[in-house]
Amino acid sequence: MNQVNELFSKEIKVVNIGIQGFYEDLKKNHVPTVHMNWKPVAGGNKKMAGLLSKLK
Amino acid sequence: MEKILVKKNSYYDSVTLMLISQDVKKIDGVQDVIVGMGTELNLELSRKMGLELVELDQVTVNDMFIAARVSEEGAWTSLCTKVEELLNKKNEDNANEYFPASLASARNMMPDLNLALISIPGKYAYDVAKDCLDKDIHVMLFSDNVTIEEEKKLKEYAVSKGLLMMGPDCGTAIINNVPLAFSNVVKKGNIGLVGASGTGTQEVTSVIDRLGGGLSQVIGTGGRDLKKEIGGLMMKLGLEALKKDERTEVIVVVSKPPAEEVSEEILDIVAEIGKPSVVCFIGGDATRIEKRGIVAASTLEEAAYKAVCLAEHKPVVYSGKFENEEETDRQGKEISGKMAAGQKYIRGLYTGGTLCDEAMKILHDDLGVIYSNVPLKQEENLENPVYGKSKGNTFLDFGDDAFTVGRAHPMIDPSLRAARIVEEAKDTEVAVILVDCVIGYGSHPNPAHDLAESFVKAADIAKTEGRELCMVASVCGTYQDPQGYEDTVRQLTEAGAHVFDTNAKAARFCWKVLAQRR
Structure with missing residues (x-):
């Protein structure tokens, strides 16, 4: 199964997770994009993040 | 005087904080300042600036901090006010847009998302990339500081689903003529490229464009893809895709010299594809490449010149000399x-x-x-x-x-x-x-x-x-x-x-x- 060639034939729709500047660039290029307001789970507290992941 | 302000458990991306640092340096009375997350590098840079603040030892990687040398208390107050103002301004600039906090919400906004561009700190990147692959979203992972074990797991998973997992540390890709992350605006054309190096890919694609050529697809793999541990998983998937892609008439491969066994495997695949191809293993041995009937290039410039010759069905000519x-x-x-x-x-x-x-x-x-x-x-x-x-x-x-x-x-x-x-x-x-x-x-x-x-x-x-x-x-x-x-x-x-x-x-x-x- 190769979904890459399928992607080549479609419009690219991007979720940008991280540097907001990359989202701005994609917007300028009229590329459909969603910027995700990512923050480390539990403020980066590993123990807490581990506990939270068990709740999913 | 030296001052410090720590915002515990506050995350801002490094680009936002860099832009703020540049802005507040201009405030009267501010001699030196760092606004950053509390990474070892940022703390060390603060110490190198001579800021021997005991509070620096308490700052963790999850905290944002401002450390500065200022001429007087008033300058410090102005500095802190300005940082706060700029952080708020960023929030206000974004006020008219909704940025979802989770991938699930992002997919609610745009259900047919098909590519994730991820540039968060490396230690968090695996979970986020895996989540995207789970949902059949191709990934371009810009983040570095991701372990090779994590890279292998992500790529094996992606390949099993036929998905792109470009990176980690993948700076450059151009998919369907859309430049992603660090990429140049190039003309559409018949040259497809798979690159294991970001700026190497940028150099080749830019020179191709300036010579009048154009690109069909540019796939990045991340710099470690051709190491023995990864075995060229993404390079192989990329080549397979370019083989099937009708718009791609010429193939270019760019990488630092790979592990020997990986190199042999990749060259066999390129030769089997049968499309005219240029392989640039920067500074590497040309014999192995040429004996398979593939055009070899030792520099990025050479790869671009030769690819354009092939794309225009002209004899492959490259002198490597200055005009005069x-x-x-x-x-x-x-x-x-x-x-x-x-x-x-x-x-x-x-x-x-x-x-x-x-x-x-x-x-x-x-x-x-x-x-x-x-x-x-x-x-x-x-x-x-x-x-x-x-x-x-x-x-x-x-x-x-x-x-x-x-x-x-x-x-x-x-x-x-x-x-x-x-x-x-x-x-x-x-x-x-x-x-x-x-x-x-x-x-x-x-x-x-x-x-x-x-x-x-x-x-x-x-x-x-x-x-x-x-x-x-x-x-x-x-x-x-x-x-x-x-x-x-x-x-x-x-x-x-x-x-x-x-x-x-x-x-x-x-x-x-x-x-x-x-």
Whole structure:
């Protein structure tokens, strides 16, 4: 199964997770994009993040 | 006086904080300031600035901090107010847009999302990338500092689903003519490329474009893909996709020399595809490539020239010489003639890792020894590249992990390199400073500005002490890039630099000068 060639034939729709500047660039290029307001789970507290992941 | 403010458990991305740092440096009474996340590198940079604040020891990687040396209490108050204002302004600028906090919400907004561009700190990247692959979303992972074990797991999973997992540390890709992260605006065409090196890919695609050629797809794999541990998983998937892609008539592969067994496998695959192909294992052995009927290129420039010949169905011709070799020789001698006795070394200061590697390979045989944080030989490793001094011939890759933990990539934040140029100019043995200037999407809005400013300062320092410095730059980009190719060249030329359109030419020119200094 190769979904890459399928992607080549479609419009690219991007979720940008991280540097907001990359989202701005994609917007300028009229590329459909969603910027995700990512923050480390539990403020980066590993123990807490581990506990939270068990709740999913 | 020295001051510090710590915001516990507050996350902001490194680019936002870098832009704020640059802004608040201009406040009256602020002598030195760092606004950043509490990574080891940022804390060490604060200490290096002489900020011996005991509170620095309490700052963790999850905290944002402002550390500064200010002339009086009022300046500190203004500084803190301004940082707060800029952080709020960013929130206000975004007020009209909704940014979902989870992938699930993002998919509710745009259900047919098909590509994720991930650039969060490396230690969190695995979970986020895996989540995207779970949902059949192709991934471009820009983040570095991801372990090779995590990379392997992600790529094996992606391949099992037939999905792209470009990266980690993948800076460049152009899918369906959309430039992603650090990429240049190139014309559509019939050349497809798979690259295991970000700036190497940028250089090849930019030169192809400037020569009049065009690109069908540009797939990045991340720099470790052709290592034995990963085995070229993404390179193979990319090649398979280019094989099936009807718009791709010519294939280009760009990488540093891979692990031997991986190299053999990749070359067999390229040969089997049957489309005219160019393989550039920068500085690598051409025999293995050519014996399979594939065109070999040892430099990025050469790969681009040869690919365009193939794409235009013309004989493959490449000389690797300057347009006027004799005139260039003469220039080298003239520049050298103005230098003081004792000036004999080169300092290569790069934002692009592959460009740095390529320049070292071009110059290594002639120079003998080149010290570096990304050395060609282990015994030429430069200890303490971030805080220490250069020695002899030194090349630094400012995009290497040591320089980027908790900081924006040097193509976005040129300040560390700009400061280093000025520092190198103080060394009486330095004859040549060589740099790259990479434009395009993702890069700083005007990288030539900081470079030009530091070139002028460097030249002044040398002149005051009776020396003449030779500044050499190459500009990587296209005429369609937002920064403007011609304007970038103009700024650097006006600052006194000798500017070339490829990194290989810039490196070869340096030798024309340095050969006279022996």
